[in-house]
Amino acid sequence: MVNYTLDTTDAHRQYLNITLTQSTNDKANLVFQLPAWRPGRYELGNFAKNVRDFKAQDAKGNSLEVVKKSKDSWFVRTEDVNEVTINYNYYANELNAGSTFLSDNLLYVNPINCFMYELGNEQEACAIQIPIKKDQKIAHSFEENSKGSYLTSSFHDLVDCPFIVSNRLQCKSYESNKVKFNIWFEGEVKPEWDKLLTDFKKFTDYQIEKFGSIPVKEFHFLNLISPFSAYHGVEHFKSTVIHLGPSYDIFNRLYTELLGVSSHELYHVWNVKAIRPEEMFPYNYAKENYSQLGYVAEGVTTYMGDRILFESKVFDEKQYHKEFLDYVTRHFHNDGRNHYSVAESSYDTWLDGYVQGVPGRKTSIYVEGCLIAYVCDMRIRKSTEGKKSLHDVMTKMYELTNQRVGYSDTIYQETLELIGKTSFQDIFDDMINGTADYKPYLMEALNFENKKLVELPTEKASNWFGLKGIQNKSDYQVKLVLENSSAYESGVVVGDSILAVNGIPLASDFDKWLSYFYKEDITLSVKRDGRIIQLHLKKANDYQFYKYTLENNK
DSSP states (O other): OEEEEEEOTTGGGTEEEEEEEEEOTTOSEEEEEOOSSBTTBOSOOOGGGGEEEEEEEETTSOBOOEEEEETTEEEEEOTTOSEEEEEEEEEOBOOSTTSOEEOSSEEEEOHHHHOOEETTOTTSOEEEEOOOOTTOEEEOOSEEEETTEEEESSHHHHTTOOEEEESSEEEEEEEETTEEEEEEEESSOOOOHHHHHHHHHHHHHHHHHHHSOOSOSEEEEEEEEOSSOEEEEEEOSSEEEEEEEOGGGTTTTTHHHHHHHHHHHHHTTTBTTTBOBGGGSSOOTTSOOOOSOHIIIIIIHHHHHHHHHHHTTSSOHHHHHHHHHHHHHHHHTOGGGGTOOHHHHHHTHHHHTTSOOSTTOOOOTTHHHHHHHHHHHHHHHHHTTTSOOHHHHHHHHHGGGGGTOOBOHHHHHHHHHHHHSSOOHHHIIIIISSOOOSHHHHHHHHHHTTEEEEEEOOSOHHHHTTEEEEEOSSOEEEEEEOTTSHHHHTTOOTTOEEEEETTEEOSSOHHHHHHHTTTSOEEEEEEETTEEEEEEEOOOOSOOOOEEEEEEOO
């Protein structure tokens, strides 16, 4: 048994003190590893930058020799030592759905960030002691030993059980398929429980119905609500953590977001926590787990999260199409689709994470994966005359979990073709492993639902010329330039600061001046590399940042 103890004495300094005690099992040396990444975010986390005062002692309190082996692992000499204790402080000052955070009134721990483990000993059972004050509650998915004491079957289980300790926790529960679902809120929020429970039960019932069962006995929605703007969700096997804000919008403007991210994260219980790429079965926390299958793990989940809300009648058609068109827009507004396949982009999330990266280099496993899933779903429904769908594919994939194995792209394609009774080779060649135009595939899929995609100019004149940026009081900061657009052909590049249009200084009105001079010659005054240059802006062409809408086929 590996024992973890937490101490929050330095809460005001946001340092969480963590102690790990375990048997050496007569080993002369042990290596203690802090996870290099966290499942659900396929990039290196560098959590070790938050660690200070690492110490190792024997059962009598004698110091043991420690050698830093890598950026996030420590070599400890344990010759003639039966038990070793590791102690360190972890700086917990970042609040999001995947972080660890400590303050005077809140302890939120995602153990994957801050709990070390003996390398190679991930299967040993763990116990954790958590400090809970008299006026506080704890939201968790552990097996409870006694108040403040919890057990897990392994380190894998431990780091998949985030928890919240607070005196502001609210909770209501509902039941689906004899499984208890708990909705927790921490922070300033006024839940509209009746509406919330009704909607959550609808999409929960529907997801379980489609899979036939759910692999957990109880599930927890852990919602961290902030007074500031926030949107983030992280999946776990028996829970999800969702960070949203501001508080006053949770049951107004952000209610759709709350439903969307909750449906998405619940679907992950099956897809990625159970149905997992073979490269991640089991997880290796010490290094990257490269996979080209992000378009399934995140893409299918993104599509199904919204589709299920629509099919379970939580979303109406208008809301569902609004979400769908957002992904369509993001796809066509990203030049990365012309240079890097979604499979390659999945592999390279480990390289540059979830930021935009260099201009036009890569695509999104969420966006492209969602659209690919939609195309596959409609092809299956069409070829089987509506008798089968992508739901049946994922249910078939779920059967793999009984064999305790992961899946490959070959297995996924074979399952699509088994259920769909048709070939998907062109989708894999063009959309997944290639950079072909998605539009013909989307049009074909939409046609099955008697819809067609319509491309229209936006209201922003900057978009007509292929520009996106930030309008400041006295300049326009260029953030995106669409390839082959007017701005692209005119020499405008990302990072340019546009100061004037036809000699007129900007005053938060770049789009208005572009519109005003639209039919005339336009000269831009641009600050670049510390100099002012003049660029002649060519007439707008067919390469624009369009907006997209759906119409019924006539």
